[in-house]
Amino acid sequence: MQRPYIVGNWKMNGSRAMLAEARAIDRAAARIAAVEVAIAPPFTLISALGEASTAIAVGAQDCHVAASGAHTGDISAPMLADAGASFVIVGHSERRADHGESDALVRAKAHAALEAGLGAIVCVGETLAEREAGRAEDVVAAQLGGSLPNGETFAALGERLPERLAVAYEPVWAIGTGKVATVADVTAMHAAIRAQLIAAYGEPGSELRILYGGSVNAGNAAALLSAHEVGGALVGGASLTAESFLAIVSAAVRDNE
Ligand code: PGA
Numbered sequence: 001m002q003r004p005y006i007v008g009n010w011k012m013n014g015s016r017a018m019l020a021e022a023r024a025i026d027r028a029a030a031r032i033a034a035v036e037v038a039i040a041p042p043f044t045l046i047s048a049l050g051e052a053s054t055a056i057a058v059g060a061q062d063c064h065v066a067a068s069g070a071h072t073g074d075i076s077a078p079m080l081a082d083a084g085a086s087f088v089i090v091g092h093s094e095r096r097a098d099h100g101e102s103d104a105l106v107r108a109k110a111h112a113a114l115e116a117g118l119g120a121i122v123c124v125g126e127t128l129a130e131r132e133a134g135r136a137e138d139v140v141a142a143q144l145g146g147s148l149p150n151g152e153t154f155a156a157l158g159e160r161l162p163e164r165l166a167v168a169y170e171p172v173w174a175i176g177t178g179k180v181a182t183v184a185d186v187t188a189m190h191a192a193i194r195a196q197l198i199a200a201y202g203e204p205g206s207e208l209r210i211l212y213g214g215s216v217n218a219g220n221a222a223a224l225l226s227a228h229e230v231g232g233a234l235v236g237g238a239s240l241t242a243e244s245f246l247a248i249v250s251a252a253v254r255d256n257e
Pocket residue numbers: 009170174175176177178213214215216234235236237238
């Protein structure tokens with residue numbers, strides 16, 4: 001059984017002034033060994049946050065598929081590792097929407113991250129129209145089928161797969177909206193995702209963590225984190241202050257006890 005994994009996604013927010021929040025999160029996380037705490041700040045803060053932290057992991061919100069080359073404005077997975085990142089979020093719905101990222105591209109990014117020695121959090125989630133049409137599970141299954149690491153990258157990971165890979169289920173309509181999926185909907189989706197992970201990966205597929213994301217806050221975290229097969233949370237807005245983020249980390253401790 002792995003520890004609950006609580007990951008803050010700062011998105012395009014944060015300047016050096018926010019390092020104070022990160023330090024406060026890090027100090028608290030050092031005393032909460034029962035929870036694995038991580039923050040994915042914008043690229044510009046990865047090095048500084050890495051230097052300011054001892055207990056939390058620092059990650060990125062995206063990477064390029066290539067290790068280097070003529071790709072103006074992009075950042076590669078080996079560069080992220082060099083800057084002190086230990087994981088990358090790939091396939092977030094904002095990147096899928098804003099940058100037209102396909103499942104195949106998301107898979108290639110996950111492969112690039114894993115091959116650079118980083119962890120990867122692969123994000124999936126349906127839109128409101130897809131849920132209302134009764135297609136939520138099919139949409140998520142198709143995204144997973146196209147985005148999950150496979151082939152040689154998967155084979156090379158072997159038993160380390162559950163430590164290096166996580167899936168985040170983030171219904172698009174719940175992100176940044178204050179609308180949260182019901183615990184019943186989350187439980188049903190996570191069960192479907194788990195079945196697919198086991199079908200794809202065998203035994204390691206039963207261990208890797210499936211995070212929920214979408215308007216997680218101090219008030220709803222305990223109920224969501226105690227739902228079956230919810231191994232943690234990917235937190236946007238509520239990760240931007242130590243106070244609101246640590247309330248979610250504390251809810252994960254209670255759930256774990
Ligand atoms: P939110 O974002 O917590 O602000 O809804 C979650 C996410 O997009 O990862």
